[in-house]
Amino acid sequence: MPVIDAYTHVGAADSSVLEGFRPVKERGCGVDKILENMEMAGVDKTVIIPVHRWEYPEANREIARLIEKYPERLIGFGRVDPNCPECAYDVAREAVKDLGLKGIEVSGFQWVNYDPAIACPLFERLFTLDVPVLIRGDVDYGLVQRALPQIVERFRDKTMIATLSPWAGLGFYHPPYREPLIDIARISRNFYLIVSTVVMTRSIEEIVLRVGARQVIFGSNAPYSHPTYEIARIESLNLTDEEKMLILGGNIARILGV
Amino acid sequence: MIVDAHTHVGRGIARTEYSQFDASPEWLINQMDKSGVDKAVIFPVFHPVFRHGNEEVAEAVRRYPNRFIGFAGVQMNCRKHGLEDVKYGLDVLGLRGVGELKPTNLSPNVLLPILGAIEKRGVPANFHTSVRLADYIAKRFPKLIVILAHMGWNDPHAITVAKERANLYLDTSTVSLDLIKQAVEKLGAEKILFGSDAPFIYQYPELKKIEVLPITDAEKRLILSENLMRILEEGG
Structure with missing residues (x-):
């Protein structure tokens, strides 16, 4: 099973x-850093x-150029x-279709x-592209509270992924941000949670216990965290090897067909 | 005369299978009659693109020309749709200002052309944004009348900034009584506009805050109508 x-x-x-002024405390990094992280952490x-x-539009085209350069290592x-x-x-249409x-x-x-x-009509249109739609479950809390339950209820067959990275880089994990997402994950088996940089490892364990390993996905949220550390955290959880493999790559591989 | 500088009318896209919000002109007229408000500036309710919402505003003004002053909504986060909203709302529908604008895209390529197009048309603009961005806009576009809704969410710094910028005004919707009092004391009644944010917020309690202020009747008249009417007259 690949690690993704x-x-x-x-x-x-x-x-x-x-x-x-920077809009969010969001940092990106160069692709070299991603490849270096992968090498060190054993990420496929x-x-x-x-x-x-x-x-x-231009940023998406840049991602496509990087994928062309590293097709075996990167997914855009x-x-x-x-x-x-x-x-x-x-x-979105250009990004997916072109x-x-x-x-x-x-x-x-x-x-x-x-x-x-x-928001609902927008997601309805995005789902026609037949790719997973990822939202920031922590930062975009208004969406989670108000529109997301309707979206997930209505489009149970569509794949959505919500991140649980630390809100705006604060570095800790607010239960109020987590609870609605856990409730939503129970509505649809096609709703997934990325547990990147959730600071309290114990919280990850609790999430897995409550929604099941099949709906939990590992992500490093690089450059904020390093995959070596995030993988070690998943490995330290009190879960079966099969559950860990699903989280570390099995689930996202199934979703993306890789 | 009492003029509410901040209300919303319309249903537009909000009335879909997903949501049933309805801010009808009749509901607002009823509120105005109950509260003793003579006229109201009406903005559309929130839309992804404001064409239809602005048509609803224009229709409400056509039906109640003595009660409503129509402002156009503008998609502030997209250059293409924002410029279309400005052109259609102001040039075609003949609305008299823009609002309530919620800029979150701070790219110079998006924000500046839209604001430039509004300034060129000489109409006032009501912004729901931070004091810092309102300050930037008022400085960068000195001919644009900038009305900062909610005093930047009850931000005392709005008073300092409005004092520095001749073209920056504050609206009182949802602002605390104490902060409105401070604003009048430090800034003067000339830069403050009464607004309610109806139908989300009821007009009567918002109006009450102005009525109980320990200021002269002349100052209350400025806040309750004269400042806004002067701005609109100057803006054509």
Whole structure:
């Protein structure tokens, strides 16, 4: 069973009109760093996603170029900003249909369109692309609370992945952010949780016990954390070898067909 | 006369199988009559693209021309759709300002062309954003009348910034009574506009905050209507 790191960001965040202001404390890194991490940690494949940008078409094309260069090692996801839902679908469509990327991360700085009336139709369109849709379950908490239960209930057959990385880089893990996602994971077996950099290892164990290893995915959230450390944490859990293999690569391999 | 500088009308995309929110003009007129509000600036409710929402606003103004002043919504996070909203809402529908704008895309390639297009048309713009961004916008676009909704979410720094920027005004919707009082004392009534954010927030309690302020009747008149009417007259 291959070990797959399902969550990393590459590239450099854009600047903004406000001097010194960065939209989120989100960092990306160069692909060399990803490959170096993989070598050290014994990771077979890594999902790379653009770091936060104001506009994504070019960033997605850059991901596609990296995939072309390292097809055996990297899997590319595109990214779209949901704050203009009209454009988000077009950007996602290009990423999947033209660039061949394997999934879409939907996240924007201060997601303001998370009202179900706006978010649900957007996801409905994104699901027509037939790739997993990844959301930031911690940062985009408004979406999780208001629209996500409806989306998952309605599209149980569609694959969604929610991250549980530390909120805005604070480095700790808020139970209030976790509980709604665990409830949602019980609605659909096609809803997955990435437990990247959830600081309390014990929390990961609890999540696995409550939603089952089949719906939990390992991701390093590089450059915030290192796959060596994140893999060691999964290995330290009180789980069967089969469960660990599902988390470390089996689940994402099944989802992506790799 | 009392003019509410911050309300919403319409249902648009919000009325779908996913959500049933409805802010009808009749509901708002009823609220205004109950609260003693003569006129209201109406923004659309939130939309991904505001074309339809702006049409709803224009229709409400057509039906109640003596009660409503229509402002256009603008998609601030996308250059293409934002510029379309400005053009259609202001040039075609003839709305008299823009709001409530929620810019979250701070790319110079997105924000600046949209704001430039609004400034060029000489209409006021109501922003639901941070004090820091409102300050930047007011400085970068000195001819644009910037109205900061909710005083940047009850941020006392809004008062300092509004004092420095001649074109930056504050609206009182959801702002605490104490902060409104401070704003009048430090900034003067000339830069403050009464707003409620109806139908999300009821008008009467918002209005009550202005009525009980220990200020002169002339100052209350400025806040309750005269400042806004002056801005609109100057903006054409």
